[in-house]
Amino acid sequence: xxxxxxxxxxxxxxxxxxxxxxxxxxxxxxxxxxxxxxxxxxxxxxxxxxxxxxxxxxxxxxxxxxxxxxxxxxxxxxxxxxxxxxxxxxxxxxxxxxxxxxxxxxxxxxxxxxxxxxxxxxxxxxxxxxxxxxxxxxx
Numbered sequence: 001x002x003x004x005x006x007x008x009x010x011x012x013x014x015x016x017x018x019x020x021x022x023x024x025x026x027x028x029x030x031x032x033x034x035x036x037x038x039x040x041x042x043x044x045x046x047x048x049x050x051x052x053x054x055x056x057x058x059x060x061x062x063x064x065x066x067x068x069x070x071x072x073x074x075x076x077x078x079x080x081x082x083x084x085x086x087x088x089x090x091x092x093x094x095x096x097x098x099x100x101x102x103x104x105x106x107x108x109x110x111x112x113x114x115x116x117x118x119x120x121x122x123x124x125x126x127x128x129x130x131x132x133x134x135x136x137x138x139x
Contacts, residue, residue, distance in 0.1 A: 035107065039114055046118040053119055054126035057082055061130050075131050082127045089120040 060081055065074025096113045 032101075035110075039110055042111075043114050043118060046115065050122045053122040056123055057127045057130045079127070079131065082123060086120055086124050089116050093117055093120070 057078065061074055061078035064077045064081070065071055068074055068077065093113060093116055096109055096116075099109050101107075101110070
């Protein structure tokens with residue numbers, strides 16, 4: 001099942017990037033296809049950084065627990081921060097998917113989309129492992 005969800009995420013990114021460069025003039029179409037392929041390679045390379053990115057929720061929870069002095073408050077506010085970040089970054093990704101490139105050199109939006117999507121996915125999936133099991137009953 002995990003392989004299927006991974007395949008669907010990659011397929012979603014591929015469709016989004018293909019649509020982004022669908023209005024590129026035909027003379028630049030092969031260059032756009034090459035660029036989309038390179039972006040998918042970049043997404044694959046970002047997966048190698050997932051273990052480092054997955055440490056971010058743990059660091060956030062640890063810092064908040066340290067500042068509040070309570071494990072419960074640290075877990076609660078850590079979840080609030082992670083969910084707020086996730087909601088904001090998903091809204092940004094949705095807005096970015098509405099933008100179509102006018103030429104092949106219009107690359108900043110698609111690079112930012114791939115990076116934000118990859119970081120958000122990893123942070124969101126790493127968060128449940130951070131919250132202590134003993135505190136879950138209080139939520």
